[in-house]
Amino acid sequence: xxxxxxxxxxxxxxxxxxxxxxxxxxxxxxxxxxxxxxxxxxxxxxxxxxxxxxxxxxxxxxxxxxxxxxxxxxxxxxxxxxxxxxxxxxxxxxxxxxxxxxxxxxxxxxxxxxxxxxxxxxxxxxxxxxxxxxxxxxxxxxxxxxxxxxxxxxxxxxxxxxxxxxxxxxxxxxxxxxxxxxxxxxxxxxxxxxxxxxxxxxxxxxxxxxxxxxxxxxxxxxxxxxxxxxxxxxxxxxxxxxxxxxxxxxxxxxxxxxxxxxxxxxxxxxxxxxxxxxxxxxxxxxxxxxxxxxxxxxxxxxxxxxxxxxxxxxxxxxxxxxxxxxxxxxxxxxxxxxxxxxxxxxxxxxxxxxxxxxxxxxxxxxxxxxxxxxxxxxxxxxxxxxxxxxxxxxxxxxxxxxxxxxxxxxxxxxxxxxxxxxxxxxx
Ligand code: HEM
Numbered sequence: 001x002x003x004x005x006x007x008x009x010x011x012x013x014x015x016x017x018x019x020x021x022x023x024x025x026x027x028x029x030x031x032x033x034x035x036x037x038x039x040x041x042x043x044x045x046x047x048x049x050x051x052x053x054x055x056x057x058x059x060x061x062x063x064x065x066x067x068x069x070x071x072x073x074x075x076x077x078x079x080x081x082x083x084x085x086x087x088x089x090x091x092x093x094x095x096x097x098x099x100x101x102x103x104x105x106x107x108x109x110x111x112x113x114x115x116x117x118x119x120x121x122x123x124x125x126x127x128x129x130x131x132x133x134x135x136x137x138x139x140x141x142x143x144x145x146x147x148x149x150x151x152x153x154x155x156x157x158x159x160x161x162x163x164x165x166x167x168x169x170x171x172x173x174x175x176x177x178x179x180x181x182x183x184x185x186x187x188x189x190x191x192x193x194x195x196x197x198x199x200x201x202x203x204x205x206x207x208x209x210x211x212x213x214x215x216x217x218x219x220x221x222x223x224x225x226x227x228x229x230x231x232x233x234x235x236x237x238x239x240x241x242x243x244x245x246x247x248x249x250x251x252x253x254x255x256x257x258x259x260x261x262x263x264x265x266x267x268x269x270x271x272x273x274x275x276x277x278x279x280x281x282x283x284x285x286x287x288x289x290x291x292x293x294x295x296x297x298x299x300x301x302x303x304x305x306x307x308x309x310x311x312x313x314x315x316x317x318x319x320x321x322x323x324x325x326x327x328x329x330x331x332x333x334x335x336x337x338x339x340x341x342x343x344x345x346x347x348x349x350x351x352x353x354x355x356x357x358x359x360x361x362x363x364x365x366x367x368x369x370x371x372x373x374x375x376x377x378x379x380x381x382x383x384x385x386x387x388x389x390x391x392x393x394x395x396x397x398x399x400x401x402x403x404x405x406x407x408x409x410x411x412x413x414x415x416x417x418x419x420x421x422x423x424x425x426x427x
Contacts, residue, residue: 007317077246150382
């Protein structure tokens with residue numbers, strides 16, 4: 001039962017809305033303006049009622065505490081990923097999550113660590129060769145290749161091959177164009193026919209490779225489920241497999257791209273992390289982890305999460321009517337001066353200060369509650385292992401940086417990142 005509302009929902013007025021439209025009409029600017037009205041505030045888009053929840057308590061309520069009220073409805077990538085975990089709901093979602101969860105906890109991930117380390121070694125070898133030429137290269141492409149290689153090896157126990165890479169890049173191109181939240185109802189739907197063709201071929205290939213592999217991979221977990229459980233159809237194996245690729249690849253690669261851009265602007269932070277302890281020490285790992293945490297504070301890649309209010313409710317005293325779209329944005333919450341001192345500054349140390357961990361609901365790059373990211377620990381592990389290898393070995397000087405950020409399904413650098421790699425020798 002919802003408690004009684006104690007205040008009126010602040011709403012963006014027509015004048016502010018017109019100013020936003022005149023200023024270019026980017027969704028992120030609209031949400032910023034709404035967020036300034038308070039921790040819970042509303043606006044209207046056509047006949048659609050929207051509430052933005054940025055306060056820590058409201059975020060917790062939407063994502064973790066009242067999930068029966070705030071439901072995930074459909075997903076714009078459903079035509080591509082079908083009944084996979086990201087788009088599933090209700091009982092099928094619960095069963096699918098239960099099946100995969102053990103693979104993504106600390107112990108489960110250990111089984112994939114050799115695959116992650118092999119992908120790290122392959123990337124390190126490419127960078128060694130590139131550093132020797134002294135030429136600038138597109139490091140964002142390297143980072144995408146790395147994260148795709150990691151997930152592919154974990155699925156199939158085989159390194160990424162050029163044909164699969166080509167198909168997945170082609171399938172992924174459409175994603176960048178999908179908005180995180182469509183400003184209008186209706187409108188042109190993304191045409192996923194070509195992407196689906198690539199995805200089908202890649203899934204077939206993954207299943208064939210997994211059959212030949214000597215070591216177990218995630219695909220075998222899915223195939224075993226298909227053999228034992230009637231609900232686990234061939235189609236679901238394909239959807240789940242591709243969900244893991246799609247949810248895990250661009251997200252991790254984008255976080256790494258932001259991290260190298262931030263370190264280019266703050267080179268002292270790389271030096272501080274390396275000085276925290278010798279290679280392999282817990283101190284150095286913690287300092288590198290803090291670089292990742294702070295990057296994900298400023299650029300939580302999945303920056304906007306829509307939910308649908310199935311019932312009336314009250315959020316931080318404000319009424320929310322059934323039928324409202326409720327948006328939660330780690331991007332806005334993580335930059336809220338009411339929750340974070342000097343929110344725009346890149347200060348990884350804030351994650352190292354004992355006793356100053358952020359409040360639940362103030363920091364959630366991987367979401368919160370039952371629908372939180374399945375691959376959070378996996379992603380952190382691959383990122384830290386890669387950085388432990390690359391950061392001591394190279395100074396990365398960015399020679400061409402994108403002008404800003406793009407805000408689609410992900411918040412991403414809106415262009416390629418070219419950089420020269422200067423080898424440092426062992427440290
Ligand atoms: C920096 C990297 C990543 C970020 C920022 C990220 C972020 C997120 C967020 C915020 C959600 C929740 C969305 C919502 O509640 O609406 C999510 C869900 C999910 N993520 Fe990630 N993710 C990352 C990496 C990964 C990786 C590496 C994998 C898999 C290998 C993965 C698999 C998933 C899946 C399957 C879901 C759906 C979970 C469910 O609904 O039960 N993610 N992710």
